[in-house]
Amino acid sequence: MVANLKWVPQNEIGEPLVGQDKKISIGNLESKRDWGFVGDYVEAMWLMLQQPKPDDFVIGTGETHSVKEFIQTAFDIAGLKNWEDHITVDKRFYRPAEVDLLIADPSKANRKLGWKPKTSFKDLVKMMVECDIKFVQKQIEGNLR
Template identity: 60%
Template sequence: MMGNLDAKRDWGYAGDYVRAMWMMLQQPEPDDYVVATGETHSIEEFLTLAFKEVGLDDWHNYVRQDPRFFRPAEVDLLIGDPTKTRDKLGWIPEVDFPSLVKMMVKNDLEIETARLRK
């Protein structure tokens, strides 16, 4: 069961964000930065890629949407503008959205495989 599959987010890899934080700490003066990919992807896009990663072309038979899980004050589109972070720090994310989904699925499969072997 999931909530709003149309919600769009700026998905990013934590390792990329940690690298951005490190770069911020190396600056001579503190400043405010937006750490984001600058791209947006829906939950439905995430599901499509994740299910393809395990050899399933259609996630619709496995996932149901339930209005109980919709956020009452949903923001339909969340996207950050990393222009300053890129221009001032030279930071750009290295892991794109499809690679992030692949990493997440691989990790979950490894965890589940280890659990089943116990």
């Protein structure tokens, strides 16, 4: 699963990280997902295209992390320890057909393509946090382009 925070507008996650006093509304904190970096997945796609015959592959990290763990990690990276002060759980954001656990088994891709994800969960969250902080800082400065 490609990490994607479409359920949280970009400035929503970035505002508390740059000191803005705003709460973020989140759905199910206990949902577990296989968070991964799109750059790693593009590499896997390229390797698939190099094969002599088409085949099906499952691409993912093979690890699972909860939404809560994602948020805790993001706030830790930003130097904010009391993430609970910035988060509100809102049932409106629960998925109607919630799946508690989504995890990929990339063993075939590893075996046949020699592919493994290179980006750790923490590094992925760090990239996203740094991007969100820059985005909000540019908004505050009025330099968003």
